[in-house]
Amino acid sequence: MAETQSPVSDEARGLVRAGQAAMRVGDYEAARTAFExxxxxxxxxxxxxxxLREAQRRLQQAQRPAAEEQVEYCYRHPNVETALHCTACGRPICAxxxxxxxxxxxxxxxxxxxxxxxxxxxxxxxxxGALVGLVVATLVTALVGFIGAFLGLFLFLLIFAIGPAAAEIIVRSVEWATGNKRGRPIQITVGTAMVLGGVLAYLFAPVNPLAVLLFLLVGVSTAVARLR
Structure with missing residues (x-):
């Protein structure tokens, strides 16, 4: 049986939306009430x-006399004046x-x-991620390149048929080693490891260079997309 939404949760979400709408039109008092x-x-x-924190800050700012306004600077760029503040910590930040x-x-x-x-x-x-990716990528690339050495015209069929699945093996190994980490640093690390693995496979295993190159093109793009 599907769980029903809590009436309290629904009401809270409705109040948050109302507060956000009030903030957009500049009615900070109404926004504060809704958020409270x-x-x-x-x-x-x-x-x-x-x-609530942002509405209170803007109300205080609006009530402060103009003569008491102080110039604030971004805490990360001390030479940049700003009127923006972080909603969470309240520190001034630039655009x-x-x-x-x-x-x-x-x-x-x-x-x-x-x-x-x-x-x-x-x-x-x-x-x-780099170590596991390098080891697994070297083994997988060597296997694909070795099989590709015997296929001739069927090489492209091999790469596009099993290339993504072979790249998935590398991705799953890296996920196991890193605890399912994602993001650009992991993408760059795994992509670099796969390229280095392809170089090692080409240097030390009897592989088809074209098969290795095609697999890296398909495999790296697959791994990067999976680790986004």
Missing amino acids: RAAALEPNNQEARDG RCSTPAAVGQLCPECRRGRRPINYQVAPLDLIK
Whole structure:
């Protein structure tokens, strides 16, 4: 039996949407009220908490006398004046450092802290991915290149038929070693490992160079797409 949505959750989401709409038209008092009610219904609702913080900040800013306005500078670029603030931590940030959030914007540090765990890649993850990717890519490329040496005109059929599946073996091995890490650093690491594996297979195994080259073209593009 499908679970029904909690009426409290539905009401909280509706209040968050109302608060976001009020923020867009500049009605910060109404936005604060909506976000306060949403946060009271769901204390762990991050959008409601961020929206309430941003609405309160803008209300305080609007109430501050013009004479008391102070020039603020981006905490990452001390020479750049800004009126933007991170919704999460409240620090001033410039346009280059801001990333739009559901309400307001986030600084680079808070944005990284909110990334899913499998996109938080540590140096050790890259080392594991590189080593496992290199070993498996060398073996898989050597096998494909060896088989390709006997196929002649059927070489292209081999590459496009089993190339993606062979690349999937490399990707699964890297996922096992890194704990399913994703993102550009992993993509670059695995792509480089596959190219180096192809070079090693060409140098030390009786392979068809064209088969190795075609497999790397298909395999690297497949691996990069899978690890996005």
